[in-house]
Amino acid sequence: MPMRSLSPWSARRLPSSDLFNQFEEFFNDMDRLNSPALRGAGMDFTPAVDIDEKDNAYLVTADIPGMKKEEIKVDINDNVLTISGERIKEVKNEAKGESRYSERVHGKFQRSFSLPAHVDASKVQAAFQDGVLSITIPKAEGARSHSIKIQ
Numbered sequence: 648m649p650m651r652s653l654s655p656w657s658a659r660r661l662p663s664s665d666l667f668n669q670f671e672e673f674f675n676d677m678d679r680l681n682s683p684a685l686r687g688a689g690m691d692f693t694p695a696v697d698i699d700e701k702d703n704a705y706l707v708t709a710d711i712p713g714m715k716k717e718e719i720k721v722d723i724n725d726n727v728l729t730i731s732g733e734r735i736k737e738v739k740n741e742a743k744g745e746s747r748y749s750e751r752v753h754g755k756f757q758r759s760f761s762l763p764a765h766v767d768a769s770k771v772q773a774a775f776q777d778g779v780l781s782i783t784i785p786k787a788e789g790a791r792s793h794s795i796k797i798q
Contacts, residue, residue: 691754694730696782700761705766705784709758712778713751719780721773726764728771731757731782765789 677795699706709730711719719732736753762768774781 648712689709691735692752692756694756694758696730696758705762705786705788707780707782707784709780709782710778711756711775711780714778716775719775721780721782723762723768724770726762726766726768727759728762728782728784729757729759730782731755 690770695710697708699708707728707730711732711734714732714734718734719730722729722731734753736751737750762784765787767787770785772783
């Protein structure tokens with residue numbers, strides 16, 4: 648499997664405190680490790696995630712269709728955001744022996760992201776609607792961008 652890079656023209660960098668660089672490094676590491684061995688480690692699928700930076704917050708959006716909000720867990724521990732859960736396969740058709748083919752993925756998932764030091768973890772908010780998990784991570788007051796007037 649080819650290695651994915653969010654900026655393929657850049658050389659390998661030292662670990663960064665920038666959320667987006669960490670996101671890129673995470674994807675590169677996952678591509679190297681994406682093998683049947685991961686399934687043996689208990690992770691059955693990986694939800695797609697977008698991370699956007701606004702003036703006052705980071706926005707994390709994850710596609711997790713077919714789940715209820717009660718089945719999804721969002722935690723922050725030691726400045727690491729973790730999204731986890733388990734999608735249970737419905738057994739209606741299996742009991743009748745009608746299931747012949749299935750591409751939908753079921754089982755456990757977990758995604759973790761290191762947060763920058765300049766976020767206010769106590770004010771993180773999460774919402775789940777129509778299969779999309781949206782997490783807003785406010786920046787700390789001193790970390791917000793602002794313009795400086797040149798004199």
